[in-house]
Each structure stands twice: as C-alpha cells, then as structure tokens.
Amino acid sequence: MNRINIMIAKAITDERLKKGMTLKELSKKAGIPPTTLDRVVHGRRDINVSQLYQIATALGTTINDIADKAELYLTEDALENIDEKN
Template identity: 45%
Template sequence: MDINEAISRVLSAERSAAHLTIKELSVQADIPERTLIRVLKGERDINVLQIAKLAPVFGLYPHEIMDSAEKLIERADRGTVPDLSTTDIDSPINPADEANAALASADNGVDIDAWADRIRVEDAVNEEKE
C-alpha cells in the first residue's frame, strides 16, 4: 500500500463517518468534485494543499490525516498477527517462555513483534488486577 492509497482510505472513512456526500465534501473543502472522486478512489495523487483543505472539514489537523495513513501502511506491512482471543488472559505468562516460543516459531511466519505486544498487553492487564 502506498501513501496515496492510504490517504484515500483515511479520507473515505472520515467522509463516511461525517455522513457527507462527495458533493458536500467538495463544496466544503473547495475542491472540484471530479478531483475529489479521483482522490478518494486512489486514482490521483493528493497534494498537501488538498489535505489542508479537507482536514478542517473533518475537524482534524492535516498531520492527523497523514498519521492515520501511516498507521494503515504499517498495519498492512505487518501482515497477520496471532489470534489472541483463544488465550486465557487470567493465566500467568512467563515472558521468557513466550519469547522462546516466538523465536522457535519465527521460521513459521510468527510475528515476534506481535508476541512482544501481547506480552506487554497481558502484563498491563495483570498489573491492573493487582
């Protein structure tokens, strides 16, 4: 996923959340409707001025749109993560055991960063219980 595709996804989601038609968004942002359609479909590169015009319509700063787009790219690049819903969060976890299991499974496509995140989340949950 490139930055333009990610920005178009963010803008489309924001437009949907704001319950705006493309025509309404076009008028409010002062961007020609045809240009906006092409941007939202990812058919046209978006420029900084257009982001600056669109952001206030959604109650955002331009950098927030970029930050959201970058997070989408990171998520797409990360790939799949283990299904943590099958884990019993009440059982204590030994981080060393988890890390060793993740390292042993590294050749099987297990995302070690995801395992580390899981350990941090479970540590935080256990701290809250105490």
C-alpha cells in the same frame, strides 16, 4: 497506484464517513472539484498539501490526523503482508 495515496484516501474516506458526509458535500465544503476529489479518494491522483489542508479543514480535522491514520494503515498493511509470507 501508490500505496501511500491509497492509505491517505482510506483515511480521508473513513473520516468523511465518520462525519456522515457525502463526497459531494465534502467537495463543496473543501472547495475541490468533485472529479478531483473522487480521484483522490480512490487513490488515483496524488494530493498536494493545499488540497489535503482543504479536505482536513472541511472534515474538522488536521493534516496530521489524516497522515497519522494513513501511517497506521500502512503499518497494518505491512504487518499483514509479513503474516501472509510466513
């Protein structure tokens, strides 16, 4: 699995849980089939910009906020890997 997909998925999941939404609720509100959304949030499927926009809008946030959070997770992951090697 692509690390970026995993971190985007983590950012989406964190935002969804913060809003108290189930995957089914997010799927319906975003207009994305449940199976597609499930694959996205488990990092098993690439997400396109249109889908990311739909998800962000359904969560009441922006693509930028999700991308920023994913970038933070990537940085934290990279730092943990450096610490483990030392």
